[in-house]
Amino acid sequence: MLARVEERAVAAAQTEALAVERVSHAFGGRRVLDAVSLTVRPGEFSVLLGLNGAGKTTLFALITRLYHSGAGRIAVFGHDIRRHSSAALARIGVVFQQPTLDLDLTVEQNCFYHASLHGMARRVAAPCIAAELERVGLAARRRDRVRQLSGGQRRRVELARALLHRPSLLLMDEPTVGLDIESRQFLLDHVRLLCREQGLAVLWATHLIDEADADASVVILHRGRILATGPRERVVAQAGGEDLKAAFDRLVHAEAVT
Amino acid sequence: MTAVQYGRCLDGVIRREGLRWVHQRGRFVSALVRPLVWLVIFAAGFHFVLGVSIIPPYQTYVPYEVYIAPGLVAMIQLFQGMQSSLSMVYDREMGSMKTLLVSPFPRWFLLTAKLLAGVAVSVVQAYIFLAIAWFWEIAPPASGYLAVLPALVLSGLMLGALGLVLSSFIRQLENFAGVMNFVIFPMFFTSSALYPLWRVKQSSLPLYWVSEVNPFTHATELIRFALYDQFNAVSSLVLAGYLLVFMAVAVLGYDPGRGLMARRAGAE
Numbered sequence: 001m002l003a004r005v006e007e008r009a010v011a012a013a014q015t016e017a018l019a020v021e022r023v024s025h026a027f028g029g030r031r032v033l034d035a036v037s038l039t040v041r042p043g044e045f046s047v048l049l050g051l052n053g054a055g056k057t058t059l060f061a062l063i064t065r066l067y068h069s070g071a072g073r074i075a076v077f078g079h080d081i082r083r084h085s086s087a088a089l090a091r092i093g094v095v096f097q098q099p100t101l102d103l104d105l106t107v108e109q110n111c112f113y114h115a116s117l118h119g120m121a122r123r124v125a126a127p128c129i130a131a132e133l134e135r136v137g138l139a140a141r142r143r144d145r146v147r148q149l150s151g152g153q154r155r156r157v158e159l160a161r162a163l164l165h166r167p168s169l170l171l172m173d174e175p176t177v178g179l180d181i182e183s184r185q186f187l188l189d190h191v192r193l194l195c196r197e198q199g200l201a202v203l204w205a206t207h208l209i210d211e212a213d214a215d216a217s218v219v220i221l222h223r224g225r226i227l228a229t230g231p232r233e234r235v236v237a238q239a240g241g242e243d244l245k246a247a248f249d250r251l252v253h254a255e256a257v258t
Numbered sequence: 259m260t261a262v263q264y265g266r267c268l269d270g271v272i273r274r275e276g277l278r279w280v281h282q283r284g285r286f287v288s289a290l291v292r293p294l295v296w297l298v299i300f301a302a303g304f305h306f307v308l309g310v311s312i313i314p315p316y317q318t319y320v321p322y323e324v325y326i327a328p329g330l331v332a333m334i335q336l337f338q339g340m341q342s343s344l345s346m347v348y349d350r351e352m353g354s355m356k357t358l359l360v361s362p363f364p365r366w367f368l369l370t371a372k373l374l375a376g377v378a379v380s381v382v383q384a385y386i387f388l389a390i391a392w393f394w395e396i397a398p399p400a401s402g403y404l405a406v407l408p409a410l411v412l413s414g415l416m417l418g419a420l421g422l423v424l425s426s427f428i429r430q431l432e433n434f435a436g437v438m439n440f441v442i443f444p445m446f447f448t449s450s451a452l453y454p455l456w457r458v459k460q461s462s463l464p465l466y467w468v469s470e471v472n473p474f475t476h477a478t479e480l481i482r483f484a485l486y487d488q489f490n491a492v493s494s495l496v497l498a499g500y501l502l503v504f505m506a507v508a509v510l511g512y513d514p515g516r517g518l519m520a521r522r523a524g525a526e
Contacts, residue, residue: 064360067514082515086259089362100357102274104281109274116270117361117368119263145281 015078017042017169017201018063023072025058032058033069034224040217042168043199045192047212049248050221056205057097059221060173063203064094076169090118093167095158097174097205103147107138110146111161118165125164132160136190152183159187163194170194170202176211184211209245218244220251227251259363267363268371275342275375289337289383290390293330297394301326313454315486327388327396328482329451331406332413332474334387335380336445339417340437342376343425355425359512366509369422373505376421377414384410398485409484409494413477416497419504420473426511449475473500 018040025033033055040046050056062069063076065085074081076088101110108129115125133139136156138149146154155175162170170191176184188211194200204211212218218235220228228235228251232244241247279286301323312319358368388396388403398406424441446452448468455475459466469475476493483490510516 064356065514066356066359086362086364089360092360094360096356098356100354102278102354105274105277109277113270113274114357116266116273117358117363119259119266119363121266 015042016040016075017044017077018203019073019075020059020063021073021075023059023062023069023074025055025062025069025071032224033062035072036221036224036226037072038219038226038229040169040201040203042201043195044217045195045202045204045215046217046219048203048205048219048221049207049209049212050205051207051252053223054207054221055224056221057173060094060096060171060205063171064092065089090165091168092171093162093165093169094171095155095162095173095175097177099154099158101146101154101157101161104145106143106145107133107149107157108142110157111142111164114161115164120165128164128166129160132163133157136160136186150183152179152186155179155183155187156190159190168199168201170200172202172204174205174207176206176208209248212244220248222252222255225255227255264363264367267361267367268374271358271368271371272375272378275372275379279379285341289334290387292337293334293387294390296330296333297323297327297391297396311454313456315483315488321395323394324396325454326452327391328485329446329449329478330391331384331387331410331481332417332449332451332477333446334383335410335414335417335477336442336474338376338380338383339414339419339421340424340442341421342379342418343372343421365512365514369508369512370505373415373418373422376418377411380414380418381407381410399487402485402487405487406481406484409480412494412497412501413480416473416477416501416504419501419508422508423504423511426508445472445474448472449478451475451478473497476500 016039018038020036020038022035022037023033024031024035036055036059038046038048048056048059061067063074063081065081065088068082077091079085079088079091081088102113105113111129111133112122112125115122115129120128129142130139133142136159138153138156138160141149141153146157149157159172159175172191175187179187191200191202191204192213195202206212212232214232216232217230218228218232219226220235228239228247230238236242236244236247239247239250241250305322316324358372359365361368363371384406385403388406424437448465449472450458450469451474455466455469458469473496476490476496480490480493480497483493
């Protein structure tokens with residue numbers, strides 16, 4: 001009995017927060033993703049690096065089931081996104097590249113709306129909203145319309161909102177685009193803290209190489225194909241560059257030559 | 259997900275739609291001004307040009323204002339139906355359709371919740387219009403105001419479902435002007451909203467048949483009859499039929515496996 005409980009605990013610990021296996025996708029004749037595989041484990045901060053048009057946003061749309069891929073499999077904590085989409089989506093928090101807040105509603109109203117989309121009762125949601133807004137330093141602005149907030153503040157609200165239902169996997173699609181250095185650093189630090197403290201698994205898409213710090217895992221996506229994946233140091237070593245920037249350039253350049 | 263959670267989700271979607279409606283004062287005002295302009299200016303102008311003979315549900319000659327009022331109520335719902343779903347898709351500012359669709363609830367339920375939220379708003383708008391119209395002597399019997407409620411719900415559902423279909427399929431209608439030109443105006447003008455169909459029949463038989471199958475005609479007629487305490491069985495059946503078809507098509511259009519969402523994304 002005890003052995004089985006232990007076994008299950010081990011299995012749970014090994015469960016990948018996100019498993020993408022040989023996923024391909026094409027829009028008409030244009031192939032956007034080609035046999036993409038990657039994994040993110042609980043507590044891991046995984047940076048999906050790619051230039052514009054690499055296929056990052058398409059990959060995010062497939063993981064969040066906005067539409068299905070032509071081939072391959074995507075699982076969130078073992079739940080297949082096609083067959084058990086409800087269980088999978090319940091564990092995902094997402095911040096899309098485009099802003100998705102209602103500008104005419106207040107910060108709090110936006111958050112309550114999101115909580116209801118996850119079936120949370122208002123009285124359960126209220127303390128969660130207060131806590132998450134506090135963490136991103138916007139508790140005092142909760143009754144302000146989103147329109148009155150700056151770009152950086154809106155992103156912080158989106159992050160707080162994405163965490164309301166206590167997801168175990170956080171997807172961030174180019175969250176720092178258009179933000180000033182301070183806001184960008186705040187978002188990065190906050191998300192890194194959540195990885196460490198709560199074991200949150202994060203897939204962070206960006207084209208800004210310096211957002212992958214020393215402890216991050218790196219996935220390099222270029223024209224729909226994965227060129228390298230693993231801890232940052234290993235990717236740099238394998239590509240033979242002196243830093244990640246050089247490694248990235250080298251990989252992308254080699255790809256262009258072949 | 260339990261039934262209680264489904265209820266919370268529906269409640270949240272309706273609250274949001276209501277809040278948006280109250281906060282966007284421009285939308286609120288224009289939704290009321292539009293039909294009032296038709297009622298006060300257009301109908302006054304045509305008051306002596308167009309006589310309306312005694313046709314059901316009216317038992318006497320009615321002034322033109324009285325004749326077009328039900329069509330204007332339906333027009334409110336048509337605009338609301340188009341706006342609530344299309345604005346979600348075309349508002350680059352928000353991309354809020356994504357927020358809705360990544361919810362763990364089944365997609366058909368999310369679309370239905372969205373639809374019901376739009377209907378709730380359109381019914382309130384319709385009653386506000388009817389209240390103002392009362393001062394222009396659009397005064398149906400008191401019981402008519404109650405009888406019209408189910409008619410408003412059915413027509414609102416049908417027109418909202420049509421909006422969902424358009425939002426899932428049509429890429430070309432990139433802005434609301436396109437929707438006005440190619441959906442709202444044709445539907446409004448080829449219906450019984452502005453003139454009774456027997457008059458249309460006299461001038462053009464093909465146009466008459468177009469009007470007969472136009473769902474907007476039946477929305478107008480159902481509301482018209484209900485306002486005078488009568489039940490238009492044909493129109494309610496036609497509306498229910500269109501509602502089922504539009505809803506089925508909308509669910510297909512938003513099905514992640516059908517590739518319509520993907521095709522849209524690919525075209526962006």
